[in-house]
Amino acid sequence: MIRPNSIGRVWLPAVMIVAILTALPAAQADAQMRWSSVVTIVPEGQWKGARLADGQPDIQGVWSNDIANHDNFTDPQGGIPGDPSKGLNVANGARKVKPRSERAPSRVSDPEDGQVPFQPWARAKQQELLANFFNPTRPEYIEPGAHCAPAGVPKALYWHGYEIRQFPGVVLFLFNGGTRIIYLDGRPHLPETIKLWNADSRGHWEGNTLVVDVANNNAKARFGRTGEFASENVHIVERYAFGEGHYTYRAVFTDPTVYTRPFTVTIPAHLITEKDPQDGWHNEQEWANAPGKAPFFENYERICVENNHGHGALAAAGAP
């Protein structure tokens, strides 16, 4: 159940509790964020933190999704429907799936039912992709990520942790599933005949909120293992509201060729600090070799495809 609050922006699902997590030990906080019902929602407003020389709010660092992963777009803690392991294979390790009322709400925060407002034909396609996920009899039933394809928008945000770097006029996202260079200088989008896995992004700041217009999507990436998708016509307006150690992503997806109406996706995320464990998911960084300095993390290169010969061979072999 999703209840928009009085200003219609802040995500306040019934099972969620807004909490300050820094009071918890790091390992406990991490487990809480991924698997329990505790998140912090950041409203849009003024930026009170540090700024960079060009005036941008300084939001650099490694960030990660608060809740679950890409297994299920609209029921993030629900596992993948049809999972032969009956929910014991939810992401990292065995875990019983709780009743729906105790799980995190859908990432679709509008409409209120938490579902992507697919046109009937598109709903049928999504159901077809999902029904064939565990026994893919056609190449298109294999999730593109299994070939190391870029995760696309928005899935890259609830896959592994990712780094944000900032430069004058640029916000750079470095994902496991590719890179997004968000230009803030007002330049136009690429010509619309150019279609990209991670799309083409143009941004600007409104107080604490990075607003990004996303176009040129090749629509090959999916929103999760549950098969939700957009078309090449999709237009996405993302709003990343940053607070201290947390941000909340709210994005409106518009695509009249696939959906009956625009819908809103809400994803809470948190900053990874030196207190967070190296868990192979949120925090894949390594300790920098910096004798005499306080310990700090750095990211090694993230290159998937070359190490993934199995999947690559599958594609090259040309399944029927």
Place this chain on the structure above:
Amino acid sequence: MKACRIIGRGGVGGAAFVLVAALAANVGCADAVAKPNQRLDVPRTKEGRPDLTGIWQSISTADFDLEPHSTRKDAPPGAGVVEGDVIPYKPESLKKKQENFAARDKLDPRLQCFTLGVPRDNYYPEPFQILQRPRDLTLIYEFGNSVRTIHTNATLHPEGDNPEFWLGDSRGHWEGDTLVVDVTDFTDKTWLDRSGNFHSDALHVIERWRFLDKDHIEYSATLEDSKVFTRPWKLSVVLYRLKDRNIQLIENYCYTLDYDRYYPLPKEGP
């Protein structure tokens, strides 16, 4: 300033120019452009370092063949970018290079869109973008969208049982206006060009990045690999700032091209 001999002067269209020649083959005469103690007129960061931010590309034939070569069906001719012209292979390594060359149309890792590695990514004929902060430089190579970080925060290479990196582990520091980068911890899976020039996992690269003027960088790399070469050797190319209208890096995840036909946009109907 390196020693360069002025061998002539002249004027073209009213603009004076200076012809210079190196006294030794390994001396870059662009040094002659900058007088001692004269700050190059190049973009600079708040801290006063040269600011390499921009989109760059080599227009040399280095990626086709680092060594001097005549024209052939799969390469335009080139005078080579190796100091002394010849890469000093050990005899058994030269044999492997020749085998690579013979099968280059099948074995070159670029054909699978694998990350090209260092230094090859820097002279591959496709743009790359440099974004710079005091603590590091981020290099995004359009080919395959490989992302490389050159750390300039006084950190050291990882210790212990290191992972191997396609792009190596890069630690840089400034020597005056020159960025000097020490690169180690390589895989042995990348090539140095399309002609089968190669290295082992013992490769160690020392790069020097130096502005010639605000739109040109002299890039040089010294390659050391005791398993493959008899001695360290050096290559050098010029990087050009791309100034085309609307220039922008466009994602090129070329490794998806072998399978992206399997991901057509779902369409209405059966």
